[in-house]
Amino acid sequence: MSFQEISPSDFFYRNRDLAGFSNPSRALYSALRELVENSLDACDSYGILPDIYVKITQADNSANDIREYELSVQDNGIGMPDDKIPMALGKVFYGTKFGLKQARGTFGMGATMSVLYAQITTNKPVSIDSSQDGVNYSHYELFIDIERNKPIIINHSITEASGWRGTRVRMNLVGDYMRSAAKVKEYIKRVAIVTPYANILFVDPAGEVYMYRRTTTVIPPAPVEVKPHPKGVDLEMVRRMVRVWKKGNMINFLTKNFHRVGKKTALSFLQYAGIDPNTDPRSLTHEDLVKLESALRNYDKFLPPDASCLSPIGRELLMEGIRKELNPEFNEALTRTPLSYEGYPFIVEVAVSYENRDGGMRLFRYANRIPLLYDEGNDVAYRVLNEEIDWKRYHLTPDDPITVITHICSTKVPYKTMGKEYVADRPEVEREIRNALRIVLRFLSIFINRRSRMEVVKKKQNMYRKYLPLIAKFSSDLAEKGMPDVNRLISMGEEEVEVQERVDGQQA
Ligand SMILES: Nc1ncnc2c1ncn2[C@@H]1O[C@H](COP(=O)(O)OP(=O)(O)OP(=O)(O)O)[C@@H](O)[C@H]1O
Ligand SMILES: [Mg+2]
DSSP states (O other): OOOOOOHHHHHHHTTTTGGTTSSSSHHHHHHHHHHHHHHHHHHHTTTOOOOOEEEEOOOSOSSSSSEEEEEEEESSOOOOOGGGGGHHHHHHOOOOOBBBBBOOOOOOHHHHHHHHHHHHHHOOOOOEESSSSSSSEEEEEEEEEEETTTTEEEEEEEEEEETEEEEEEEEEEEEHHHHHHHHHHHHHHHHHHHHEEEEEEETTTTTTTTEOOOOOOOOOOOOOBBBBOOOOOOOOHHHHHHOOSSSSSHHHHHHHHSTTOOHHHHHHHHHTTTTTTOOOGGGOOHHHHHHHHHHHHHHSSSSSOOOTTTTOHHHHHHHHHHHHHHHEEEEEEEEEEOOEEEEEHHHHHHHEEEEESSSEEEEEEEEEEOOOOOOOOSSSSIIIIIIOOOOGGOOTTTTTEEEEEEEEEESSBBSSTTHHHHHHHHHHHHHHHHHHHHHHHHHHHHHHHHHHHHHHHHHHHHHHHHHHHHHHHHHHHTTOOOOOHHHHHHHHHHHHHHHHHHHHHHHH
């Protein structure tokens, strides 16, 4: 028997499926979305209106569907410091998004995973240009040393940026655009729906251009980083806090390290936990730490986490995105008040849109503003929609042209895989989605009701308009009298429509 150790890069190299790189079509889609999500994070988390340019070009002359492509994603975001670029793109589990604040990225491996996949399929380095100040930009070409989980720099230069600020990542990878085209285009469109403040330009391998223009300059307020909530800690976290603790008693320790714990709360918690407030945290034994951690999780008088670390899209922007991309006859959106699970705050947003199109109900799922396109059947939102909503109650059927949008934002979205494709059914999240959906569906059903009533009235009116003159002519001929004025009767029908509209307007 021989023991071996593998690096995180090696682990993901061997288990590519975990991160969504299971085959050439899925891998092209995943690489593109990882880069786009990084670009958007680099813009809107810092209040920058995103301009994102995505391009896929064929990089060989092969006639196969599975071939080499160059993928390039450019943004106008905050850029990266010169010395951090190699690690950011060339080391798994290295990033700036591990803090408690909502971002699309969470794991510190999305871009690196794409680089890793590109490298093993084409043996070409990734190319990165990035500028933070618009004065200079750094250019890097990198490989990843998979066994050591660190970047190998092939080329590095610093050049004048002449005003350009942002990041551009280019990589060559084996993909299957034929098979991923539908998903890639759908992904970009769905990004555009929840990011109406972004310009997104996508050029596909055939040179076809897809342009999504911003229709608003309003960006959701950027989230702020918070300390961990006492209900969200585990033993390892407490141990680390103690290890780096410099000076102070238990009261200082609790108020300094935890979110929403003031002196009063700290004192009553310590009494509950049976720990002397004057204890030096560094003197706690292993058993004390176990006791402390369990008390932190079980004490039920902590204030709930506040939601400043979250950044929901908000009703107005959600409505705007739907109007802009789905051209609905009716739409409504709702942002619920923040709640929490296990010390992590979360907010659910939902929207419905009724469109003039063929085809039935669609579900667009999002988590931290990322569209989730795969594994729909496993997602909590799918279950709620299909198992817990009584469509008849809302005068709807699954064949109606409705789009339902669900968005979960949290510092800890309960993804089931690193590929970020579906969200686990946590009862708290499930309940929120269900309640929110019921509210927006009620609005939709009022619209549907009104619409069908209006249709009846309009049909009646059309009939008057068509037959009344004929009947009038027939009767007057029969009676050998002059034609009466039928226009008066027709306009009475129009009045009926107006009154109906007014009544409905008031009811709504
Ligand atoms: N376009 C970009 N602009 C600025 N910084 C970037 C950009 N792309 C990547 N980075 C930096 O590189 C880090 C690593 O990116 P990577 O995608 O590997 O991980 P992540 O986004 O933190 O998490 P996730 O694995 O969930 O995507 C990011 O945390 C960010 O600091
Ligand atoms: Mg990322």
